[in-house]
Amino acid sequence: MVDEMLEKARIFSEELASRYGCRIAAAALYGSRVAGYAKPSSDVDVLLIFEKHPKGILYVYEEFGGLPFSVLTVDRRLFEYDLEKSALGEFVAGRLLTPFIPIVGGDYLRGCSVRFKKKVVLEALLNLESEYPEVYTEFRIKPEYFLLEKLWRRARMYPPVKYSYTRMLSEGLRDRNLPLMMEGFMEALKQLEEEGVVRFEDGYVVPVKRLGRRTNKVLSVFKSIERATRAYIVHGYAGRSVSPMKVAWEFASKILRETGSSENMELERPEHYIYLPSELGYSSLFERLSPEKVVETLEPFRGFKVVSVEKLGGVLNFVDLLTLRRNGETRRIVVKRFKDWYGFKWFPLSIWTVGVQKFALKGKTRMLREYSAFMRLSRWGLPSPKVLHVDLADKLLFTEYIEGRSFSDVLKRFFSGLEPEKPLESCRLVGRTMAEIHNRGMTLGDPNPNNIRVSDGTIYFLDLEQSSMGGDRSWDLAELLYFTGHMTISHDKAEEFALSILEGYLEVGDPETVRRVAEPKYLRVFTLVTPPNVLLAINRVCKSAPTPRKL
Structure with a gap:
C-alpha cells in the first residue's frame, strides 16, 4: 500500500x-x-x-x-x-x-x-x-x-x-x-x-x-x-x-x-525530560514530591520514618530538620524552601548595599545558586553537604545535615572570654577555606558566621543562595570580618579575630583581595550594625595585612 x-x-x-x-x-x-x-x-x-x-x-x-x-x-x-x-x-x-x-x-x-x-x-x-x-x-x-x-x-x-x-x-x-x-x-x-x-x-x-x-x-x-x-x-x-x-x-x-x-x-x-544530578541520582526538574515521599523514594532512606520536624534558622528562613529513624538507626535531612523575598530579607539588603553587592531575590534563582554551589564544592573535593534531592516546582532543596557547631557559637565563646585561644584556629581554617573556594572562581555572597559550620576541624559554608561564579571576593571577606564585628565591643578581640581570619586566607589567597576590603565602600555597609571602634580596628588590620605564612 x-x-x-x-x-x-x-x-x-x-x-x-x-x-x-x-x-x-x-x-x-x-x-x-x-x-x-x-x-x-x-x-x-x-x-x-x-x-x-x-x-x-x-x-x-x-x-x-x-x-x-x-x-x-x-x-x-x-x-x-x-x-x-x-x-x-x-x-x-x-x-x-x-x-x-x-x-x-x-x-x-x-x-x-x-x-x-x-x-x-x-x-x-x-x-x-x-x-x-x-x-x-x-x-x-x-x-x-x-x-x-x-x-x-x-x-x-x-x-x-x-x-x-x-x-x-x-x-x-x-x-x-x-x-x-x-x-x-x-x-x-x-x-x-x-x-x-x-x-x-x-x-x-x-x-x-x-x-x-x-x-x-x-x-x-x-x-x-x-x-x-x-x-x-x-x-x-x-x-x-x-x-x-x-x-x-x-x-x-x-x-x-x-x-x-x-x-x-x-x-x-x-x-x-530534564534532570539535575544529586548524590543519590537524578531529580526530574518539575517532579513534585512531599518530604515524606522523598524519604520513601531515596534508596539510602527507604524504611526510615520521619519522627520529628524541627525548625532551623530565623523567622525569614524556611528550613526544616527532619529526623528519620529505622530500627534504632537515626538519620537527619535538611529541607529548605526558597520563598521570593522581594519585601523582606534580601530586598532591604539590596537597597542598603547598592553599588557594592547585588543580592538575588527570586526563590528559584537562590535555590539553584545554592544547589550549584554545593555540587561544585563536592566536585572540587571541598567540604560541602551532599545534595539529596532538588524540587524546582516547589523550590525545595534536600541536603544532608552537617553535625558540629555554628561558627557564630564558636565566636561567642571567644568574644566572651570563655575560650580565649582555641577559636582562633577555627578562624584561621575559615579564612583558608574561603580562599580555597575563591581560588576556583566562586564567591559565597553571604558568608556571615551563622552560615558557617565547624565540624571536627572541617569548615562548611552553608546557606549559599547568594553564591556565584566570578563575584566579588572582597565582599565575602568584608562581610565575614565587618559583620562579625557586631558580636563584640572590644577592638582588641576584633583585631585578634581579623588577624586569624586573614592569616588563614593569605596562606593560599590573594593579598589584593584583602587590601580591597579596607576600601570605604565596604566599610560603609556595616556602619549600622557594628560598633565604630570595632570597624576601624578590623579596617586597620586589612590595611596592614600580615605576610602569608610559609607552609
Missing part, C-alpha cells in the same frame, strides 16, 4: 513539475498516512520542493490515481530560508519534525532535517541557559526533550498542528514514530558534541559550552508569536489557488478534530 502510494506521489509530483516548468529538488510523503493515524478519507500529504518555482509557495489539492492529494509546493531557496531563518514561520520546515518518507532527494531532505533540528536544539539550549543560568551546565537532558520542547512551542502558538502531534505520539503510535522523529536530532546532537557545545553521559545530553547570548524572556515570546503570525499568513497565501472556504475549512478542521476527540489530546511535558 505504501509503495503504491509512493509511486502515485512520484508520478503526480513529476506531472506538477512539468505543469510549472520546474525541476524537482526533493519530495517527500508526510502527515497522517505516514504517521499512522489517517482515516480512509485523509489526504495524501506531499512536500514538493522545486528549483526556481514561479509561484514561490502554493498548495495543490487534487485527486490523482484515486487518492486525494494535498501537495505543498515550495521554491528550494524559500524552503532553505525557512529552514535557517524561519522566514515562513517554519510553516514548511516544521514538517521535518514529523515522520516523512523521501520520494526524491532523500539525502538532501535528511541533511535539511539535521540542519533544522540542530537549530532547534541550539534555540532550546539558549532558552535553558537564559532561564536557568545557575545550573545550565548541571542539567542532564534526555534527547527527546528537544523534540517535545519544539512541539510544545509550535502547538501553543500555532494550534492547527497540535492534533497531528498528539496523534502521532499517542499510545500505540509513539514507539513507531518517536524514533523516526528523533533521527535528525541525534545526528544534530552528535555534531554539537564534536563542536564542544554538549557531551553525552549515560544517554543524557549535558550542556558544556555556554552559548553566551542571554535572551530576554519577553523577546523570546514575541519571537514565537512572530513565527506563528508568519505561519498563518503563509498558510493563507499558499492556498490562494483554491477556494478561500477550502483553506479556512482545512485550517478549522484541524482544531475541531482536537476539540471533538474523546482521546487525551495533551502533549507530554518536555520538562519531564
Whole structure:
C-alpha cells in the first residue's frame, strides 16, 4: 500500500513539475498516512520542493490515481530560508519534525532535517541557559526533550498542528514514530558534541559550552508569536489557488478534530525530560514530591520514618530538620524552601548595599545558586553537604545535615572570654577555606558566621543562595570580618579575630583581595550594625595585612 502510494506521489509530483516548468529538488510523503493515524478519507500529504518555482509557495489539492492529494509546493531557496531563518514561520520546515518518507532527494531532505533540528536544539539550549543560568551546565537532558520542547512551542502558538502531534505520539503510535522523529536530532546532537557545545553521559545530553547570548524572556515570546503570525499568513497565501472556504475549512478542521476527540489530546511535558544530578541520582526538574515521599523514594532512606520536624534558622528562613529513624538507626535531612523575598530579607539588603553587592531575590534563582554551589564544592573535593534531592516546582532543596557547631557559637565563646585561644584556629581554617573556594572562581555572597559550620576541624559554608561564579571576593571577606564585628565591643578581640581570619586566607589567597576590603565602600555597609571602634580596628588590620605564612 505504501509503495503504491509512493509511486502515485512520484508520478503526480513529476506531472506538477512539468505543469510549472520546474525541476524537482526533493519530495517527500508526510502527515497522517505516514504517521499512522489517517482515516480512509485523509489526504495524501506531499512536500514538493522545486528549483526556481514561479509561484514561490502554493498548495495543490487534487485527486490523482484515486487518492486525494494535498501537495505543498515550495521554491528550494524559500524552503532553505525557512529552514535557517524561519522566514515562513517554519510553516514548511516544521514538517521535518514529523515522520516523512523521501520520494526524491532523500539525502538532501535528511541533511535539511539535521540542519533544522540542530537549530532547534541550539534555540532550546539558549532558552535553558537564559532561564536557568545557575545550573545550565548541571542539567542532564534526555534527547527527546528537544523534540517535545519544539512541539510544545509550535502547538501553543500555532494550534492547527497540535492534533497531528498528539496523534502521532499517542499510545500505540509513539514507539513507531518517536524514533523516526528523533533521527535528525541525534545526528544534530552528535555534531554539537564534536563542536564542544554538549557531551553525552549515560544517554543524557549535558550542556558544556555556554552559548553566551542571554535572551530576554519577553523577546523570546514575541519571537514565537512572530513565527506563528508568519505561519498563518503563509498558510493563507499558499492556498490562494483554491477556494478561500477550502483553506479556512482545512485550517478549522484541524482544531475541531482536537476539540471533538474523546482521546487525551495533551502533549507530554518536555520538562519531564530534564534532570539535575544529586548524590543519590537524578531529580526530574518539575517532579513534585512531599518530604515524606522523598524519604520513601531515596534508596539510602527507604524504611526510615520521619519522627520529628524541627525548625532551623530565623523567622525569614524556611528550613526544616527532619529526623528519620529505622530500627534504632537515626538519620537527619535538611529541607529548605526558597520563598521570593522581594519585601523582606534580601530586598532591604539590596537597597542598603547598592553599588557594592547585588543580592538575588527570586526563590528559584537562590535555590539553584545554592544547589550549584554545593555540587561544585563536592566536585572540587571541598567540604560541602551532599545534595539529596532538588524540587524546582516547589523550590525545595534536600541536603544532608552537617553535625558540629555554628561558627557564630564558636565566636561567642571567644568574644566572651570563655575560650580565649582555641577559636582562633577555627578562624584561621575559615579564612583558608574561603580562599580555597575563591581560588576556583566562586564567591559565597553571604558568608556571615551563622552560615558557617565547624565540624571536627572541617569548615562548611552553608546557606549559599547568594553564591556565584566570578563575584566579588572582597565582599565575602568584608562581610565575614565587618559583620562579625557586631558580636563584640572590644577592638582588641576584633583585631585578634581579623588577624586569624586573614592569616588563614593569605596562606593560599590573594593579598589584593584583602587590601580591597579596607576600601570605604565596604566599610560603609556595616556602619549600622557594628560598633565604630570595632570597624576601624578590623579596617586597620586589612590595611596592614600580615605576610602569608610559609607552609
